């Protein structure tokens with residue numbers, strides 16, 4: 001895969017100030033949400049895919065916080081440098097270079113799919129959601145989190161962020177709901193991150209692939 005902007009950011013990524021105000025709180029929120037859905041139902045092996053896994057921070061948190069479960073963790077990211085770093089961290093799982101729009105996994109494989117702050121960079125968001133739905137088991141859950149342009153302040157800040165990331169679009173909550181409906185996924189809820197006033201809105205959409213296990 002060719003050099004991309006995320007290869008440049010990889011070494012610097014865990015030192016960025018947004019870790020404290022946006023990325024770490026996002027990981028905490030996703031882990032808490034996962035714990036709700038896993039606690040009740042799961043005794044057998046849990047297959048979880050993190051799409052756009054970056055340096056593997058979320059997978060590392062999941063491994064630690066859900067250590068009493070039998071986890072099979074996989075991360076995928078289009079940046080070779082991100083995956084090089086993730087592979088040092090995610091020692092009990094697997095991380096691979098690949099594209100969110102063309103996932104190299106069998107249909108109906110994963111119980112859970114997470115995608116944090118990566119969705120804005122996909123040029124075809126509907127195709128990505130359809131791919132997510134394909135690889136998640138019927139009844140499985142998806143956690144989609146990203147900065148979301150819901151008001152004027154969000155739009156201004158995200159315009160500045162785009163200067164550092166290249167082409168991106170940060171869908172509003174309404175746009176996410178429309179995409180989710182088109183991809184024939186069920187939206188269970190949308191929850192905002194309670195973050196500092198200067199951070200643009202970040203929303204977690206919890207989705208389910210149908211409603212049967």
Ligand SMILES: C[S@@+](CC[C@H](N)C(=O)[O-])C[C@H]1O[C@@H](n2cnc3c(N)ncnc32)[C@H](O)[C@@H]1O
Nearest residue numbers: 006052053054077078079099100116117118121
């Ligand atoms: C802002 S980082 C987020 C990393 C991590 N998920 C987090 O929450 O900190 C965005 C990540 O999405 C990845 N990415 C962008 N487009 C992608 C694509 N089409 N397929 C897979 N990964 C992609 C980038 O390489 C980068 O690692």
